[in-house]
Amino acid sequence: MQKSIVSIVLGFIIGVSGSEISFEFFDANSAAYFPVSGLSSAVITNNGLVVSFSVNTGTMNRVGSYGFGITSGVTGNSTSAIDPGESLLAIFDHDVEITALDFRQFTAGEVFNVIFDSADHLITRDDLTQKVSAIYSGIHWFIAAGTAVEFTVIPGSSISLDGFTVTVVPEPEVTGLTALALAAGIFATRRLRRRQI
Numbered sequence: 124m125q126k127s128i129v130s131i132v133l134g135f136i137i138g139v140s141g142s143e144i145s146f147e148f149f150d151a152n153s154a155a156y157f158p159v160s161g162l163s164s165a166v167i168t169n170n171g172l173v174v175s176f177s178v179n180t181g182t183m184n185r186v187g188s189y190g191f192g193i194t195s196g197v198t199g200n201s202t203s204a205i206d207p208g209e210s211l212l213a214i215f216d217h218d219v220e221i222t223a224l225d226f227r228q229f230t231a232g233e234v235f236n237v238i239f240d241s242a243d244h245l246i247t248r249d250d251l252t253q254k255v256s257a258i259y260s261g262i263h264w265f266i267a268a269g270t271a272v273e274f275t276v277i278p279g280s281s282i283s284l285d286g287f288t289v290t291v292v293p294e295p296e297v298t299g300l301t302a303l304a305l306a307a308g309i310f311a312t313r314r315l316r317r318r319q320i
């Protein structure tokens with residue numbers, strides 16, 4: 124009885140923290156697929172995490188078998204990729220860490236740019252951790268709640284972004300409460316054991 128109450132309290136306090144949350148815009152068979160094609164903005168709730176997506180020009184666009192990007196009036200626009208002058212913006216309602224990015228149509232010489240906290244984070248094809256599937260992982264990029272992260276490319280590049288993965292960073296006061304709940308759980312278990320002796 125006491126143990127189950129502690130489990131419920133712990134589960135409630137931990138909430139959206141911890142596990143990886145994926146956003147997929149290309150693979151329609153993926154469990155994390157969100158259809159946003161044709162929209163200039165979209166608010167998505169995924170495992171308790173609320174994300175506001177928007178584009179600076181045109182609309183988000185998925186082209187089957189090619190990729191996901193932005194289609195707009197920029198010079199040399201590819202309908203299935205992010206081109207120079209096009210940006211996808213994301214704002215999260217919790218502190219998160221970006222842990223992986225999944226690309227397509229990423230060829231040698233091209234450079235993707237993720238901008239946050241007024242700093243560029245440039246990715247070349249050589250930087251990709253899995254070249255065939257064009258995945259960039261092994262990162263822990265902290266994005267504070269309410270601040271914008273911008274997905275874009277540098278001139279001469281045209282790259283599709285299939286999706287990305289984040290983990291939610293626990294808030295300090297939540298961590299404190301979790302420790303308190305854990306301590307209460309240990310105390311309850313000890314009392315239970317002592318009674319059984």
Ligand SMILES: [Ca+2]
Binds near residue numbers: 204
């Ligand atoms: Ca484009």
Ligand SMILES: [Ca+2]
Binds near residue numbers: 229230281283
């Ligand atoms: Ca390309």
